[in-house]
Amino acid sequence: AQKITQTQPGMFVQEKEAVTLDCTYDTSDPSYGLFWYKQPSSGEMIFLIYQGSYDQQNATEGRYSLNFQKARKSANLVISASQLGDSAMYFCAMRDDDYKLSFGAGTTVTVRA
Amino acid sequence: DAGVIQSPRHEVTEMGQEVTLRCKPISGHNSLFWYRQTMMRGLELLIYFNNNVPIDDSGMPEDRFSAKMPNASFSTLKIQPSEPRDSAVYFCASSAIGQGQGETQYFGPGTRLLVL
Numbered sequence: 001a002q003k004i005t006q007t008q009p010g011m012f013v014q015e016k017e018a019v020t021l022d023c024t025y026d027t028s029d030p031s032y033g034l035f036w037y038k039q040p041s042s043g044e045m046i047f048l049i050y051q052g053s054y055d056q057q058n059a060t061e062g063r064y065s066l067n068f069q070k071a072r073k074s075a076n077l078v079i080s081a082s083q084l085g086d087s088a089m090y091f092c093a094m095r096d097d098d099y100k101l102s103f104g105a106g107t108t109v110t111v112r113a
Numbered sequence: 114d115a116g117v118i119q120s121p122r123h124e125v126t127e128m129g130q131e132v133t134l135r136c137k138p139i140s141g142h143n144s145l146f147w148y149r150q151t152m153m154r155g156l157e158l159l160i161y162f163n164n165n166v167p168i169d170d171s172g173m174p175e176d177r178f179s180a181k182m183p184n185a186s187f188s189t190l191k192i193q194p195s196e197p198r199d200s201a202v203y204f205c206a207s208s209a210i211g212q213g214q215g216e217t218q219y220f221g222p223g224t225r226l227l228v229l
Contacts, residue, residue: 035217045204045220091156099144099210100169101218103156 003027004092006104013082014112020067021077021107023092033095034075036066039106040088048090051075079109087111115139117221119205125227131193134224137186138207146218147180147190148204156204162188163210195228202226 005024013019025034036048051059051066059066067076079086092104118137126132138145146161160170162182170180177196182188192199202225206218 033216037220043202043225044222045206047217047219050217095216095218098169099163099208099216100158100161101146105155 003096003102004094004104006092006107008107009105010108010110012110012112013079013086015084016081018078018080019082019086019109021079021090021092021109023075023077023104025073025075025092025094027073027094027096029096031097034066034068035093035095035101036064036075036077037091037093038086038088039091040085045091049077082109082111084111084113117205117207117219119203119221119224121224122222123225123227125229126195127229128196129194130228131191132195132199132226132228134190134203134205134226136188136190136205136221138188138205139219140186142207142209142219143185143212144208144210144216145182145188146206146208147188148206148220150202150204150223151200159190192226195226197228200226200228 032053034051038046049061049064051068058068063080065078087110089106089108091106093101120135144163147159150156159172160180165182180190202223204220204223206220208216208218210216
């Protein structure tokens, strides 16, 4: 069964604007973690942000914030003030109680000058 | 601090040859994961180790694939014999399970494998 769903295969955003990447997940475990990774064209996987299922507040890391809506099982990534260097593939992932990560299909973001 | 180190970064080989991919996890991390990324299947977990012990190898595609972790600072993923359908990017990742921080996995740069 699909655990992570990213419905946006590709997005364009104007430089300096904000962009929201959608992610929904499915699990019956009460304890889980949600992650976002960035994969630029060079290929490496870069950890961006983490949200635990018991965290009361939405996670933030610099220009990245995670809009966590537990009842809706969504964990959207918001990138504020987009920069050209933000152009990349973004993956949402979930860790449940077996410590394995399940990844979504990814969303390609292209930032336009 | 050094991140996860993988070698080689690129590998081109012929069908039937043995391929060995290497990984050095982040010092102090107790878990290591091998992933494969292809256009068709995305990112798939192949196997993971905790404290050098294989915990889950259900993602290993078939007997041609094997992985070892002889000590806390080294792991190998071996394909023997290799086939063209094994062409992919292979990532190694490590994390500190049981040490807080959500058990975030940190990825190496990957090995791009092409089997001709």
